[in-house]
Amino acid sequence: MSKKYHIQKTPFIVPTTDGKLIEEHFGRATDGNSQISIAHMIAPSGWSEPFQTPEFDEYTYIIRGKKQFTIEGEKVILHSGQSIKIEKNTRVQYANPFDEECEYIAICLPAFSMEAVHREDE
Template sequence: MPHLVEQPSIIPPAGQNPKLIEEYSGRVATKTDQVSIARIVCPPGWSEVGQCPEFTETKVILKGMLQVEHKDGVMLVRAGQAAICHPGEWVKYSACKTEGAEYVTVCIPAFSPSTVHRDEK
């Protein structure tokens, strides 16, 4: 039988100028470790420390622009585009200083603070 998620779980964010994280499926919202799906709203100028996660993370940009810094440079991901980051790749995410970003992120397996491996601050 299908499961209705009536409202997302709000997850405490990491990073400067905190973002809004609304989890619809994952370790908090549905107690699953298979996949996490969340809507993220980042204010203008938001950024977080780099990370080297153990999961695949797909970010589908709905509004604004997300900057994805990686070992070979920087990728700008605009509304209507997506970024896919693979396990073991170092990445650092930030939002445009003027417009911020809104996106849906899917992590397989589900996001976990113990498997994201954030850089020291």
């Protein structure tokens, strides 16, 4: 009888060049799941990404530190214990301009992919 669950002990570590740690626990890179991606992330102080307009909803839960979101031109800052849902087809930029690293969980529905994130050129 096959198990009805899967414990993820070896998440896929996404290669980055900006000092950000991305551990995908479930998603395209880890288990081929295109329906959802769940990742644990640590963004260093001073980190930011280009603006993007993804084709997926993204949920973020802040574990520690704080993170800045620029959503359709509005700056929003989340602190530990807070969460946010950003709807698909919304222009957003993620950043950590603060003095401490930010640890968080990100969930994308459907799963994150480089083809669906639509990052703007820096």
